[in-house]
Amino acid sequence: MDTKNKRILFIEDEEALRGAFGETFQRDGYTVFEASDGEDGMLIAKKELPDLILLDLILPKKSGFEVLKELRKNPDTKHIPVVVLTNLEGSEDVERALAYGATTYLVKANYSLDDLVAKIKSVLEHHSPAL
Amino acid sequence: MYMRILDSLNIKKQCAQYRVGLWQCPQFLFLIMGMIIIVAIAATNTLANRYVAPEIAALIVLALAGVLFVIGHMIVSAFDRVARSARSKSEFISIISHHLRAPLSAIKWQIDVLLPQNQSGRLQASESAKYLNAIRENNERMIFAVNDLLDVNRIEDNDIVLCPSAFSLVELSRGAVIKFSQLYPSRSFSLHIESEDITTMQVYADEEHIRRVIQHLMDNAACYSSEGSSIMVRIVPEEAFAKWSVADEGIGIPPQDQPRIFEKFFRAQNAARHQTGGLGIGLFVAKSLVKLSRGKIGFSSAPGKGSTFWFALPIVK
Numbered sequence: 001m002d003t004k005n006k007r008i009l010f011i012e013d014e015e016a017l018r019g020a021f022g023e024t025f026q027r028d029g030y031t032v033f034e035a036s037d038g039e040d041g042m043l044i045a046k047k048e049l050p051d052l053i054l055l056d057l058i059l060p061k062k063s064g065f066e067v068l069k070e071l072r073k074n075p076d077t078k079h080i081p082v083v084v085l086t087n088l089e090g091s092e093d094v095e096r097a098l099a100y101g102a103t104t105y106l107v108k109a110n111y112s113l114d115d116l117v118a119k120i121k122s123v124l125e126h127h128s129p130a131l
Numbered sequence: 132m133y134m135r136i137l138d139s140l141n142i143k144k145q146c147a148q149y150r151v152g153l154w155q156c157p158q159f160l161f162l163i164m165g166m167i168i169i170v171a172i173a174a175t176n177t178l179a180n181r182y183v184a185p186e187i188a189a190l191i192v193l194a195l196a197g198v199l200f201v202i203g204h205m206i207v208s209a210f211d212r213v214a215r216s217a218r219s220k221s222e223f224i225s226i227i228s229h230h231l232r233a234p235l236s237a238i239k240w241q242i243d244v245l246l247p248q249n250q251s252g253r254l255q256a257s258e259s260a261k262y263l264n265a266i267r268e269n270n271e272r273m274i275f276a277v278n279d280l281l282d283v284n285r286i287e288d289n290d291i292v293l294c295p296s297a298f299s300l301v302e303l304s305r306g307a308v309i310k311f312s313q314l315y316p317s318r319s320f321s322l323h324i325e326s327e328d329i330t331t332m333q334v335y336a337d338e339e340h341i342r343r344v345i346q347h348l349m350d351n352a353a354c355y356s357s358e359g360s361s362i363m364v365r366i367v368p369e370e371a372f373a374k375w376s377v378a379d380e381g382i383g384i385p386p387q388d389q390p391r392i393f394e395k396f397f398r399a400q401n402a403a404r405h406q407t408g409g410l411g412i413g414l415f416v417a418k419s420l421v422k423l424s425r426g427k428i429g430f431s432s433a434p435g436k437g438s439t440f441w442f443a444l445p446i447v448k
Contacts, residue, residue: 014233016265020240087232090225108236113243 006124007031009050011041011067012085013059017108021054024113025120038062042070045077052124055102057086057093065100072101081127083120085111103127148218157211164203172196226396230276230410234269241266279412282343283395286419293340293423297333297447300341300373304364307345317358320349323365334373334444336424341444344420347413348377348440354409355402356381356437369443372427376441383434392430393418401434417442 035041057064081103146156179188360380388399398411432438
């Protein structure tokens with residue numbers, strides 16, 4: 001799949017992670033938007049309407065769960081696939097994120113950047129927005 | 132009140148809290164033990180009445196009931212302690228693994244970017260330095276987290292060795308203010324000493340422990356205040372104690388969270404929203420170390436205006 005026109009929003013409070021992610025995904029032809037907290041993430045999501053959102057759960061100002069709920073309520077953003085990317089792994093967190101409408105749930109520590117590129121590509125290929 | 136009583140009678144719910152099977156659950160075992168005691172008493176009563184005088188039979192039954200009840204209670208209490216401890220350890224491991232995994236996954240990604248095979252063009256020297264610095268910072272975060280967790284473990288096992296000596300709180304604080312001014316250049320740290328006498332005043336405690344207490348309290352002040360705000364360290368004599376305090380202009384602590392602020396792993400709601408990386412053990416460690424040095428610790432706080440944390444140590448005369 002041609003990823004040149006795909007636009008990804010990465011909502012993550014750790015600056016170094018955003019930098020490494022942006023470097024890798026831009027190298028692969030994606031356009032990357034970055035947000036360092038939940039409120040900023042929500043604003044960019046509504047303004048840019050990206051093709052995919054990568055969302056951390058522990059975020060300043062607005063948690064990832066709150067962002068996910070708002071994204072799913074908003075008619076403009078409810079079809080955007082949201083990949084939760086976090087270090088939380090408790091069954092309650094996974095179930096809650098999926099119940100709120102996360103497309104898939106990934107644990108950061110288990111993914112190298114190359115694995116993540118492959119996973120995102122696969123999500124973008126397989127995601128068919130509900131109409 | 133009634134709901135709590137009803138909840139305590141709901142054995143299935145109680146056992147689910149311990150995350151153990153029915154036969155390892157203290158409440159269920161207590162119920163079984165009660166039934167065994169009743170059967171044993173009834174059997175003893177029947178046999179005793181057949182072979183001895185009624186007064187002696189009654190005494191035997193009473194004595195047996197008492198002994199069985201005490202043994203039963205001891206067994207169930209022991210089970211309860213083991214189940215609580217297992218649950219607390221599992222929560223502890225879950226918190227540690229999350230807090231170690233955050234810097235570890237950051238390091239993994241930063242190394243990924245630095246690896247030559249992953250670079251489309253060569254990274255500029257400044258870019259490489261940025262990632263190497265981030266790796267070092269994350270490595271330090273892990274070292275701090277592990278040190279804090281080891282402290283918690285030692286405190287809980289009563290395994291802290293004290294090396295008390297007389298030292299100057301002012302000297303210790305001067306060093307800390309210089310260090311924190313470098314670590315947080317966007318905050319304005321100052322040390323306020325009201326009179327020259329305080330400079331020569333010495334306290335008696337474990338200096339290394341008090342250095343860690345100061346670090347935890349100053350780190351909190353910096354983490355939970357905004358850029359450009361001022362943080363003031365003050366030392367004043369108060370009867371037989373030297374009172375050290377750090378006042379910030381930060382987010383403060385909501386009144387409902389204040390009673391729990393020194394609890395292990397507790398983080399105030401606004402703190403978790405402001406700063407996501409905290410482990411919630413700095414204040415627990417600080418309080419434990421001050422108490423071990425026979426000192427006092429406390430705070431005052433107003434949400435949105437700031438907090439002042441203080442500790443007091445005995446002055447050497």
